[in-house]
Amino acid sequence: MVKNDKRDEIVRAALELIAEHGFHGAPMAMIAGRAGVGAGTIYRYFENKDVLITELYRDIEKNIMEALQQGYSVEKPFRERFLHLGTELLHHFIHNPLVFRYLEQFHNSPYGVAFRRDKILGTSTSECNVFRELFELGTTQQILKDLPLVILFALFFGPVLSVARDHILGFVELDEVLIHHTIEACWDGIKR
Amino acid sequence: MVKNDKRDEIVRAALELIAEHGFHGAPMAMIAGRAGVGAGTIYRYFENKDVLITELYRDIEKNIMEALQQGYSVEKPFRERFLHLGTELLHHFIHNPLVFRYLEQFHNSPYGVAFRRDKILGTSTSECNVFRELFELGTTQQILKDLPLVILFALFFGPVLSVARDHILGFVELDEVLIHHTIEACWDGIKR
DNA sequence: TATTACTGAATGAACGTTCATTCTGATAGG
DNA sequence: CCTATCAGAATGAACGTTCATTCAGTAATA
Structure with a gap:
């Protein structure tokens, strides 16, 4: 049992x-x-604390992945898809502060570097795949700036994570409008 | 002696x-x-390990502050000043990877949160003051987007830190051109 | 009863910090 | 010039604490 x-x-x-x-x-x-x-x-x-930590991480990643899929459709125009993913991701972090804080702890630890390497360079089945797909499409279709994928990721994830952190730490109160404006600003940063 | x-x-x-x-x-x-x-x-x-850690942090912050001042002039136009600060900051991180890694460790620790609170909310004499000054000017002069200072900070520091991290971890090789494009993209994100 | 699940005291390794001792080099007295 | 004295810098073994992990014993379940 x-x-x-x-x-x-x-x-x-x-x-x-x-x-x-x-x-x-x-x-x-x-x-x-x-x-x-x-x-x-x-x-x-x-088996030990490390295993507990990494399994918890995988659980979290799977949940985020599922949350992002909701209402996501490859039929919609590019910009709309981007805005959807951005706002959903930010929403998810804001409504699950423990999850966000855990991810931060994880990424800024020996565990995190190896995982990030996979996510950026490799072809892991991680939360980034849907983003990678979208961003690579955006560059080939000349919708996004002609920059390495890693830079585009930074221009998107950087602000989103910062803003989520500031909200959770109480440095700013994000509402729907502010979230929207933030993701739009990210769009301005990556769009050609 | x-x-x-x-x-x-x-x-x-x-x-x-x-x-x-x-x-x-x-x-x-x-x-x-x-x-x-x-x-x-x-x-x-x-006195103890904590004191060693925070004194080292202050040393580092002072150095960065000084590096940013070099060649910075309030006479120059706004955009130019922003690009200067951005590229100088990125340069400094790339050429001092140990410093960057230390800052990351520091910020993602109990030490860091209190300091960040000061930096964003307070009026500490920290590295951010030159940025705060510039960004506040930008919003009042309607050069930058009408967003809270914290969000503008996130749109700038988020990508800069991400990109620096990716370079130092070897996920991307930043050269002068790429640095310039990255800071320009940040500009696109924050400018009205 | 036999088997599995659970418990928390015991274990040993690792850590920050302390402190009795050693080292160093400057000064003074002869 | 030599040697005695001494203050304070430096040392590292030892201490007390904390932690992940183990395991002998207990409870639950079959």
């Missing part, structure tokens, strides 16, 4: 604590406590 | 190790080893 009950509790507790305090501020004992299980129980579900 | 001999060695070692391995991957014993001093010697110059 594979009870995901406890596994889910462990993952939830890990997300909360790591998002709030970072990897080193979230000891296994604390995660176990928050999850309402014994410290040893975690090791029945995850 | 230049008292700063050992202090400088300690700071240099801390910069190298923390930039490369993060705060938790750079134990005091390792910093001492790299600096060629005893472990206890560090505590003659710095």
